Amino acid sequence: MACKQRENVVSFVLGELSHQNSEQFHEHVKHCPECRQLLEEFEETGKILASRTLPGAPDGLVGDCLLRIRKAGRDRKAPKVERFFLPRLRPGLQWAVIIVVFFMGLGLGKLLFQPPAWLERYGRLAQNRAAFLPIDDNRAMRSYLLSVEMLLLDLSNMDDPALLDDDEWETEIQITQEMLQRTRQIKNRLGDGDRRLYQLVAEIEWVLEDVLGTTNLDVAGLPPDVRRAIDDQQLLTKIHEYIS
Amino acid sequence: MGQRDEKWVRQAQKGSKKAFDKLVRKYAPLIFRLLYDMIRRYEDAQDLTQETFLRAYVNIGQYRGDAKFATWLYRIAYNIGIDFKRRKSKMFDVEFTSQEQKLALQGFDGSKLPGYTGEGEAIEAALQKLTHPQRMAVVLNYYHGLRMREIGDILGCSEATVRTHLFRALRRLRRELKNYSPRV
Numbered sequence: 091m092a093c094k095q096r097e098n099v100v101s102f103v104l105g106e107l108s109h110q111n112s113e114q115f116h117e118h119v120k121h122c123p124e125c126r127q128l129l130e131e132f133e134e135t136g137k138i139l140a141s142r143t144l145p146g147a148p149d150g151l152v153g154d155c156l157l158r159i160r161k162a163g164r165d166r167k168a169p170k171v172e173r174f175f176l177p178r179l180r181p182g183l184q185w186a187v188i189i190v191v192f193f194m195g196l197g198l199g200k201l202l203f204q205p206p207a208w209l210e211r212y213g214r215l216a217q218n219r220a221a222f223l224p225i226d227d228n229r230a231m232r233s234y235l236l237s238v239e240m241l242l243l244d245l246s247n248m249d250d251p252a253l254l255d256d257d258e259w260e261t262e263i264q265i266t267q268e269m270l271q272r273t274r275q276i277k278n279r280l281g282d283g284d285r286r287l288y289q290l291v292a293e294i295e296w297v298l299e300d301v302l303g304t305t306n307l308d309v310a311g312l313p314p315d316v317r318r319a320i321d322d323q324q325l326l327t328k329i330h331e332y333i334s
Numbered sequence: 335m336g337q338r339d340e341k342w343v344r345q346a347q348k349g350s351k352k353a354f355d356k357l358v359r360k361y362a363p364l365i366f367r368l369l370y371d372m373i374r375r376y377e378d379a380q381d382l383t384q385e386t387f388l389r390a391y392v393n394i395g396q397y398r399g400d401a402k403f404a405t406w407l408y409r410i411a412y413n414i415g416i417d418f419k420r421r422k423s424k425m426f427d428v429e430f431t432s433q434e435q436k437l438a439l440q441g442f443d444g445s446k447l448p449g450y451t452g453e454g455e456a457i458e459a460a461l462q463k464l465t466h467p468q469r470m471a472v473v474l475n476y477y478h479g480l481r482m483r484e485i486g487d488i489l490g491c492s493e494a495t496v497r498t499h500l501f502r503a504l505r506r507l508r509r510e511l512k513n514y515s516p517r518v
Contacts (some may be wrong), residue, residue: 104475106482131508139476142457145370147363148380153356158384159391162494163351259507 092124092331094195099128103136180311231287234331238294239329241269246317263302270298290332293325335473339403346394358387361404364478365411371461371473372415373422382418386411387455404483408474412488458508468503 095118102115119126128178136171149153182209244262277291340359345353365386370379389410397406461469467489473481476489482496489496 097497097501100497100504101482103504104482106497106501127443128505129456132504135504135508135511136476138457138514139507141479144367144477147366148376151366151380151383152362155362155384155387156355158388159354159358162388162391168484309393 093122095122096125099125099132103129103132108113136137150326231276232273235333236331238273239326239333241265241327242297242320242329246320266298266301270295270302273298287332293328298326343394343397343399343403346391347397352387354391356507357390357403361407362387364404365407368408368411368473368478371414371477372470373418376420382414384413389414397420401485401487405480405487408478408480409488410482412470433510456511456514460507460514463501464497464503466493466504468499468506470500471499472503474506475500 095115097106098111098115102112102119105116117124133216245266273291273295277288277295279290280288339357342353342356346357362383366379366383369382369386370376373379373382386407390407393410397403418429464472467513471485474485475482479489482493482500485496486493
């Protein structure tokens with residue numbers, strides 16, 4: 091009958107038994123001929139195996155390995171672009187960055203669609219300034235022409251100078267001056283663009299110059315010849331056509 | 335030695351090519367010998383050694399340090415060797431029951447090996463008579479100094495199974511090499 095401890099011979103020969111187990115097995119071997127014989131055989135076999143000539147590695151083995159790795163590294167598309175935009179961070183930190191960016195986006199969106207009072211005020215100022223500047227903007231042009239139309243209508247409807255106050259007339263003159271200034275700016279910016287529009291603005295300029303040039307500020311009201319000039323040139327009709 | 339390996343591995347995981355080069359220089363000869371013992375074809379063993387390090391390089395980030403780096407690397411090499419043997423077996427469409435037939439078919443000539451003296455033919459023949467797991471257990475233990483637990487990790491079996499493989503392998507080798515006396 092085979093000894094139950096015979097498989098321990100291998101562990102003993104290969105030094106895999108603990109110190110205590112090794113001593114116990116050593117004692118066991120003294121009294122177990124089967125294990126003793128196996129032990130001798132395995133030790134002898136171990137010596138034979140140790141005498142085996144191992145094949146030497148080829149000379150260029152390491153160099154070939156390194157070359158192949160370099161080549162594969164070149165062929166492989168390293169995720170450099172990804173790392174450039176999103177540096178490698180610890181997962182927790184990555185989430186923190188994502189959350190911060192998300193809330194920054196929310197804040198920006200709120201700022202754009204629900205601007206605070208100070209920003210709205212600034213926006214109105216910018217809008218007023220823009221009324222003079224973007225001549226190619228139809229909305230701004232329409233707004234300008236509407237203002238001119240209103241002004242000219244006011245001027246031409248003042249048929250009874252006796253009914254006007256001096257203050258009221260001065261206000262009209264001031265408005266006309268501002269409108270003339272605005273008209274000149276617009277005319278300069280129109281340049282070689284829309285010739286028809288340029289012509290219209292030029293006509294408005296002449297009329298406004300006439301209003302201011304022929305007006306005796308001491309006498310309230312528009313002189314009849316100027317009012318006639320507005321009507322003769324059919325300026326109001328042209329403006330109305332352009333707006334509509 | 336193990337600590338140095340771990341240091342190089344950590345550096346390689348951070349992208350240091352120099353650190354990985356050091357690992358290649360250290361382990362390439364050992365991996366070559368293992369693969370040569372598995373497939374017995376000198377040129378193919380060279381090629382598979384390169385393949386092993388390439389795969390290790392690509393997957394170095396997956397090494398978590400649960401086992402020693404050497405064990406991890408040996409496992410890669412062993413799997414590559416097994417795949418190669420499977421492919422070759424299908425290619426030749428032959429059931430290799432006789433190692434001599436197999437070696438003859440594959441053009442094996444041991445005399446071409448560096449360091450060949452002819453003295454070890456009996457040992458080679460005896461080793462080839464072992465089953466594959468038995469031979470691997472012997473090779474990994476005697477020529478690579480791995481412990482049974484590590485061999486079990488590489489072969490995918492328990493430590494007890496490795497002990498059984500070794501026990502049977504040594505008994506078989508003893509029978510085959512009864513009349514062999516090493517020249518010292």
